Amino acid sequence: MRLNRLTAWGAVGVAAALVLAGCSSDSGGEAEEEPSMSSEVLIPVKLQLQWFTQAQFAGYYAAIDQGYYVDEGLDVQIVEGGTDIVPQSVLADGSVDYAIAWVPKALASREQGAGITDVAQIFQRSGTLQVSFADKGISTAADLEGKTVGNWGYGNEFELFAGMTKAGLDPATDVTLVQQQFDMNAFLAGDIDAAQAMTYNEYAQLLEAENPETGELYTADDFTAIDWNDEGTAMLQDAIWANSEKLASDEEYQETTVKFIKASLKGWIYARDNPEEARDIVVAQGSQLGNSHQLWQTNEINKLIWPSPDGIGMIDEDAWAQTVDVALTTKNDQGATVITTEPDAEAYTNEYVEQALAELRDEGVDVSGEDFEPIEVTLEAGGN
Amino acid sequence: MTDLATTLAPERTAPVPVRPRERSTVGRRILVGVLAVLLLAALWELVKVVVPDGGGHLGEASVLPRTDDLAMPHVWDIVDRVLQPETSATGSPTVLSAMLSACWFTLRVALAGWLVGSIGGLLLAALMQRWQLAESALVPWVVLSQTVPLIALAPLVVGWGGRIHVGTFEWQRWMSVALIASYLAFFPVTIGALRGFQSPPAAQVELFRAQAASWNRTMLSLRLPASVPYLLPALRLGAATAVVGAIVAEVSTGTKGGIGRLIISYAQSASGDPAKPWAAIAAAALLGLVAAGLVSLLGLGLGRYRYAEVR
Numbered sequence: 122m123r124l125n126r127l128t129a130w131g132a133v134g135v136a137a138a139l140v141l142a143g144c145s146s147d148s149g150g151e152a153e154e155e156p157s158m159s160s161e162v163l164i165p166v167k168l169q170l171q172w173f174t175q176a177q178f179a180g181y182y183a184a185i186d187q188g189y190y191v192d193e194g195l196d197v198q199i200v201e202g203g204t205d206i207v208p209q210s211v212l213a214d215g216s217v218d219y220a221i222a223w224v225p226k227a228l229a230s231r232e233q234g235a236g237i238t239d240v241a242q243i244f245q246r247s248g249t250l251q252v253s254f255a256d257k258g259i260s261t262a263a264d265l266e267g268k269t270v271g272n273w274g275y276g277n278e279f280e281l282f283a284g285m286t287k288a289g290l291d292p293a294t295d296v297t298l299v300q301q302q303f304d305m306n307a308f309l310a311g312d313i314d315a316a317q318a319m320t321y322n323e324y325a326q327l328l329e330a331e332n333p334e335t336g337e338l339y340t341a342d343d344f345t346a347i348d349w350n351d352e353g354t355a356m357l358q359d360a361i362w363a364n365s366e367k368l369a370s371d372e373e374y375q376e377t378t379v380k381f382i383k384a385s386l387k388g389w390i391y392a393r394d395n396p397e398e399a400r401d402i403v404v405a406q407g408s409q410l411g412n413s414h415q416l417w418q419t420n421e422i423n424k425l426i427w428p429s430p431d432g433i434g435m436i437d438e439d440a441w442a443q444t445v446d447v448a449l450t451t452k453n454d455q456g457a458t459v460i461t462t463e464p465d466a467e468a469y470t471n472e473y474v475e476q477a478l479a480e481l482r483d484e485g486v487d488v489s490g491e492d493f494e495p496i497e498v499t500l501e502a503g504g505n
Numbered sequence: 506m507t508d509l510a511t512t513l514a515p516e517r518t519a520p521v522p523v524r525p526r527e528r529s530t531v532g533r534r535i536l537v538g539v540l541a542v543l544l545l546a547a548l549w550e551l552v553k554v555v556v557p558d559g560g561g562h563l564g565e566a567s568v569l570p571r572t573d574d575l576a577m578p579h580v581w582d583i584v585d586r587v588l589q590p591e592t593s594a595t596g597s598p599t600v601l602s603a604m605l606s607a608c609w610f611t612l613r614v615a616l617a618g619w620l621v622g623s624i625g626g627l628l629l630a631a632l633m634q635r636w637q638l639a640e641s642a643l644v645p646w647v648v649l650s651q652t653v654p655l656i657a658l659a660p661l662v663v664g665w666g667g668r669i670h671v672g673t674f675e676w677q678r679w680m681s682v683a684l685i686a687s688y689l690a691f692f693p694v695t696i697g698a699l700r701g702f703q704s705p706p707a708a709q710v711e712l713f714r715a716q717a718a719s720w721n722r723t724m725l726s727l728r729l730p731a732s733v734p735y736l737l738p739a740l741r742l743g744a745a746t747a748v749v750g751a752i753v754a755e756v757s758t759g760t761k762g763g764i765g766r767l768i769i770s771y772a773q774s775a776s777g778d779p780a781k782p783w784a785a786i787a788a789a790a791l792l793g794l795v796a797a798g799l800v801s802l803l804g805l806g807l808g809r810y811r812y813a814e815v816r
Contacts, residue, residue: 203759216667304775329777503778
């Protein structure tokens with residue numbers, strides 16, 4: 122009896138000790154990036170991502186791995202996102218120094234009072250598609266009439282709604298709207314005729330899935346996709362956002378911004394020229410996505426960036442105006458628009474990225490990637 | 506006279522032999538637990554056989570889920586997937602080892618949260634027992650606290666934590682997760698402990714008062730022992746909710762290393778590799794059982810107080 126009780130308390134004690142020991146040893150191991158050796162002289166910078174580590178952010182990881190940030194005197198720590206982390210809010214409340222966010226979502230946060238400025242537009246094109254099985258005959262927005270159309274909601278739906286409106290459809294009555302899940306199962310099962318997909322993620326998931334009729338993986342020929350860049354309702358996506366207030370008042374922050382942009386652009390140029398190495402860097406950061414999926418993603422991201430005729434990171438006025446126009450005028454099924462008034466002049470600036478580009482050009486770096494050629498990636502089952 | 510004796514010393518007059526019964530049932534309970542898991546697996550396969558691949562429909566409305574291999578992979582496929590490497594990257598661990606280390610991380614965070622939540626819950630219950638006013642004032646807030654959606658709270662906690670620097674101490678992301686876990690765990694403990702503290706019959710309380718025992722003495726010698734039968738189930742429940750809280754908080758805040766994050770990561774390959782996310786979901790469910798089981802070990806050392814456990 123006594124022995125029994127002693128064992129029980131012993132077990133509890135051991136468990137408690139393990140918890141405490143485990144937690145305290147975590148504090149070192151859990152830091153997302155190991156601090157650099159000479160962090161006393163380096164300026165610490167935190168970058169907030171929109172999502173978990175994946176090749177969508179390959180440029181930043183490559184810049185850390187290749188030491189580009191350290192070369193600029195920065196000690197950059199990348200903070201991963203989560204399902205409920207809003208990067209632009211984290212940036213506005215001062216927890217991080219820079220954030221990656223889509224332009225329309227960031228503009229909506231700006232309108233609600235977040236003091237943030239787009240300082241570099243990394244993705245020049247939109248990566249959002251509306252994918253259908255080829256036999257449905259949906260290749261333009263007008264073909265969506267009478268179909269079941271999936272979308273993610275939460276502000277991801279505006280390109281689709283603008284596209285349908287432009288094609289003369291009323292999104293509320295001419296199509297059946299369906300809220301889409303994370304995965305493409307509902308689409309593959311036939312519940313959705315046209316599903317939202319990012320070129321670098323969900324579209325790849327389709328090509329990694331097995332076609333039950335043939336027992337082989339699906340191929341690109343099995344699908345058609347509406348590309349919003351072609352339909353003229355694309356909106357700008359991944360951009361580097363900075364804190365407007367600090368940008369206006371803090372000279373050191375202004376200098377840091379130029380350095381940060383410069384090193385990040387170098388990271389993206391590295392990813393352009395070395396997609397496989399960039400993939401390896403991302404995989405080494407502990408992404409659970411498979412190798413072929415990550416390489417596909419790196420390649421698709423490269424296509425969204427390159428070529429950048431004015432230089433990577435430059436905010437193109439026409440693309441910006443189109444984004445703002447769609448954000449102002451397109452109503453979703455709840456009748457809401459992304460923003461209600463034109464964003465003020467502080468919403469974006471090319472001042473810092475121009476300095477960064479000038480320095481890079483002086484170093485002889487190719488910042489426009491005019492002869493960029495995407496590689497061929499073969500996806501494996503399940504992305505492995 | 507006998508009545509009073511019964512009330513004053515229940516453990517002497519009502520010697521329910523908890524321990525021997527307890528010992529004989531531990532093995533059986535584990536067995537039943539394993540059987541329940543097997544039964545669930547069998548049920549899963551049965552549903553796959555009985556319900557058509559496209560699911561059940563009543564007119565337009567879908568009433569039963571799809572059961573094709575994409576939506577509900579076979580149990581053996583899930584088990585097989587667990588033993589395969591995560592990805593084809595060289596040196597990639599098997600799904601099993603990735604899940605074990607993720608579960609171990611989440612378990613530690615959840616237990617840290619459970620400890621904080623339980624201590625907080627006990628203190629809160631003691632406060633409410635001490636002052637009737639505190640009870641009337643706090644109970645509505647305690648109940649209200651559980652209606653705040655966790656996913657709204659999680660980013661806020663991370664935001665606050667991100668700005669805490671005291672000397673060399675820096676707030677880590679896992680601490681936010683543990684804090685959110687404790688926020689869920691404290692509720693059953695508070696309610697259970699309060700009921701337990703208030704459980705001694707008036708005669709016992711009056712005896713202590715007649716002997717001029719202080720509040721502390723009454724607490725230590727009467728209320729605390731009397732609360733054990735109420736506290737143990739509450740602590741077990743707290744452990745399970747702490748695990749749920751930790752998993753949700755991990756998903757919500759994107760904290761690296763735990764099983765919640767793994768579920769989301771694996772879910773991204775749901776269309777091409779459907780067994781993978783299910784493996785992680787099963788692991789998360791088992792983790793809750795393990796946590797509750799660990800906490801019920803506490804009960805083994807407290808047998809003499811468990812004369813009338815509220816189950």
